[in-house]
Amino acid sequence: MAMSNATQGAIILTVFLLPIVTYLYLARSQQKSSAGPLPPPTEITNIFIHPIKSCHGLTVRSARLLPTGLDLDRQWMWVTYPNYEFLTIRNLSKMTLIRPTYNAETDTLAVTAPAPDSIDEKLHFEIPAHPSSEWLSANTEVVNANIWGHETSAHAYSPSLTGPFNAFFGKEVRLVYKSPFSDSPRALVSNGKKSVLGRDASTIFPDLMPILVGCESSIDELNTRLQAAESLSIDVRRFRPNILVKGDKPWDEDRWKTIRITSKSGKDVFTSDVTQRCARCQVPNVDPETAEKHKRQPWDTLMKYRRVDEGIKYKPCFGMLCVPRGEGGMLELGMKVEVTEVTDKHRIISGF
Numbered sequence: 476m477a478m479s480n481a482t483q484g485a486i487i488l489t490v491f492l493l494p495i496v497t498y499l500y501l502a503r504s505q506q507k508s509s510a511g512p513l514p515p516p517t518e519i520t521n522i523f524i525h526p527i528k529s530c531h532g533l534t535v536r537s538a539r540l541l542p543t544g545l546d547l548d549r550q551w552m553w554v555t556y557p558n559y560e561f562l563t564i565r566n567l568s569k570m571t572l573i574r575p576t577y578n579a580e581t582d583t584l585a586v587t588a589p590a591p592d593s594i595d596e597k598l599h600f601e602i603p604a605h606p607s608s609e610w611l612s613a614n615t616e617v618v619n620a621n622i623w624g625h626e627t628s629a630h631a632y633s634p635s636l637t638g639p640f641n642a643f644f645g646k647e648v649r650l651v652y653k654s655p656f657s658d659s660p661r662a663l664v665s666n667g668k669k670s671v672l673g674r675d676a677s678t679i680f681p682d683l684m685p686i687l688v689g690c691e692s693s694i695d696e697l698n699t700r701l702q703a704a705e706s707l708s709i710d711v712r713r714f715r716p717n718i719l720v721k722g723d724k725p726w727d728e729d730r731w732k733t734i735r736i737t738s739k740s741g742k743d744v745f746t747s748d749v750t751q752r753c754a755r756c757q758v759p760n761v762d763p764e765t766a767e768k769h770k771r772q773p774w775d776t777l778m779k780y781r782r783v784d785e786g787i788k789y790k791p792c793f794g795m796l797c798v799p800r801g802e803g804g805m806l807e808l809g810m811k812v813e814v815t816e817v818t819d820k821h822r823i824i825s826g827f
């Protein structure tokens with residue numbers, strides 16, 4: 476007796492498809508639960524801006540969040556001359572002694588550094604913090620700066636302005652600037668590239684992503700270990716985060732996937748993808764106040780228990796790298812930070 480098409484269909488569905496669909500459904504819910512429940516909301520306790528890459532940072536009460544990162548954060552960088560190759564604390568620890576300060580009234584950035592062979596003399600120059608294109612054409616030239624093997628267009632300041640700093644570096648250098656509204660943006664790489672993130676996004680001169688978020692609970696836990704090992708306690712600013720939050724359980728940020736920041740009035744809401752953990756080098760061994768580099772810590776301690784990312788097994792992780800979704804507004808201390816998605820699938824795509 477021949478079966479009707481409908482009966483055949485029903486049998487195929489039950490015997491073959493149903494188990495597959497059930498399996499997929501279970502696998503998915505398994506996946507969800509293995510990343511765990513969402514943590515409770517936390518809040519912003521500090522905001523840091525580092526106008527010049529690798530130089531001293533500013534502690535601020537508020538900052539404008541742009542798609543490329545916090546306004547004024549890492550929009551400047553020192554480069555070699557004539558190759559325009561980026562310079563960081565990795566090349567020269569004492570770069571942390573270069574101090575930018577921001578004057579909101581005049582909208583200028585004043586930059587100082589200790590003068591060589593002098594105790595109290597300082598090198599000094601001032602530049603507009605938000606230069607107009609007229610100012611830039613009069614005082615800078617467009618060059619291709621090299622950062623982590625990629626070229627990106629930037630404005631190099633005239634040595635008549637920054638020249639005295641050659642003595643600080645012990646060689647000829649240039650300061651370069653890139654606007655957050657550049658028409659040749661520096662596209663994100665690693666987990667921020669379009670094929671992974673799903674959209675075009677860019678930043679200025681951070682190593683990788685626009686924003687680094689750190690948790691107090693995690694730096695406190697690390698300090699407990701450093702105290703026990705070497706009676707040492709370090710300031711979170713060594714890790715150069717932009718946003719510090721209270722945090723929940725130490726290192727719980729490892730699984731954050733999306734965060735939402737809300738102002739007290741509920742008016743301003745920023746959503747940000749958390750693309751990956753931040754794999755660290757030995758920059759945090761440098762005390763930004765003195766520029767002294769500790770021989771072992773916190774690197775040795777971090778290497779013992781913070782090699783937590785499958786994608787980059789020989790580097791310890793601290794902090795989470797974020798890419799804001801779209802235009803922002805003012806971020807302020809005390810704003811609420813909610814983790815809206817968690818994942819157990821974070822894996823750094825290494826290489827620049």
Ligand SMILES: *[C@@H]1O[C@H](CO)[C@@H](O)[C@H](O)[C@H]1NC(C)=O
Pocket residue numbers: 555560561562563565566
């Ligand atoms: C500075 O250090 C970086 C990272 O270690 C390296 O890639 C670069 O070549 C160094 N630059 C110079 C001029 O030594």
